Amino acid sequence: MRNSRSVAGVVALLVAVLCLGGCLCEAKAEPPPAKEISLELGGGVKMDLVLIPAGEFLMGDAVGDFDEVPVHKVTITKPFCLGKCEVTQEQWKAVMGTEAGRNKGAKNPVERVSWNDCQAFVNKLNEKFARPGVKFSLPTEAQWEYACRAGTTTPWNFGDDKAVAGEYAWWDHNAGYGTHPVGQKKPNAWGLYDMHGNVWEWCADRYGEDYYKRSPRSDPTGPTKGSSRVLRGGSYSYDNPKHFRSAFRYMDRPDRPNDHHGFRVAGTVGP
Numbered sequence: 001m002r003n004s005r006s007v008a009g010v011v012a013l014l015v016a017v018l019c020l021g022g023c024l025c026e027a028k029a030e031p032p033p034a035k036e037i038s039l040e041l042g043g044g045v046k047m048d049l050v051l052i053p054a055g056e057f058l059m060g061d062a063v064g065d066f067d068e069v070p071v072h073k074v075t076i077t078k079p080f081c082l083g084k085c086e087v088t089q090e091q092w093k094a095v096m097g098t099e100a101g102r103n104k105g106a107k108n109p110v111e112r113v114s115w116n117d118c119q120a121f122v123n124k125l126n127e128k129f130a131r132p133g134v135k136f137s138l139p140t141e142a143q144w145e146y147a148c149r150a151g152t153t154t155p156w157n158f159g160d161d162k163a164v165a166g167e168y169a170w171w172d173h174n175a176g177y178g179t180h181p182v183g184q185k186k187p188n189a190w191g192l193y194d195m196h197g198n199v200w201e202w203c204a205d206r207y208g209e210d211y212y213k214r215s216p217r218s219d220p221t222g223p224t225k226g227s228s229r230v231l232r233g234g235s236y237s238y239d240n241p242k243h244f245r246s247a248f249r250y251m252d253r254p255d256r257p258n259d260h261h262g263f264r265v266a267g268t269v270g271p
């Protein structure tokens with residue numbers, strides 16, 4: 001019953017946000033304020049997700065690395081929800097029934113999980129909250145960058161001044177070479193935490209270094225072939241803020257867990 005109510009709440013709230021977004025779009029260009037939903041995972045453990053509005057953005061960075069160009073317009077055609085924070089070790093245990101993560105701590109992000117491990121997690125989540133039209137997954141690379149930017153066009157979602165990076169991110173200069181409990185730094189404009197730093201975040205897409213040259217404009221999902229999967233956002237171990245810019249891309253084999261690799265959950269509701 002608890003799950004039933006939670007999912008009903010997700011659907012109802014999403015419908016409300018869809019209506020709200022439609023109304024506000026006619027009145028003003030800015031997206032509606034971020035709304036949150038909360039999933040009861042069991043044992044008192046919750047997972048909060050932020051409702052991200054549909055919209056357009058410029059993906060990539062003209063002065064970034066070779067795989068970040070060309071900068072191209074991408075349309076996210078449907079609202080979606082995205083984890084407010086990286087998946088924590090207590091959330092992993094509540095869903096999977098197993099321990100994961102090298103740097104132990106209930107509120108620390110899970111790491112040392114492979115892309116394949118993340119698929120197992122979202123599959124379990126989908127079993128737990130199985131309802132028509134409700135589907136959890138990893139975010140696409142485009143969804144991730146869109147949500148990270150939250151309307152910004154600067155190198156980081158906090159602007160272009162790397163001197164303030166420590167207010168928003170756990171990185172080499174302040175992390176002590178380890179993860180930290182999620183949600184301690186300042187969020188971005190849409191209420192998402194740790195999009196820069198702490199742990200790298202697996203995305204659904206295969207990595208293609210020249211994908212931006214041929215990416216479809218609407219809801220790109222990455223190349224159909226490729227041996228690696230995308231990671232985004234940098235981690236606690238990086239000593240150059242350039243490596244956790246909003247547009248910075250990284251990749252690894254899907255079967256390879258790593259002390260720096262974690263994830264956050266995305267979800268869609270509706271056909």
Ligand SMILES: [Ca+2]
Pocket residue numbers: 086194195196197198199200201233234
């Ligand atoms: Ca992160």
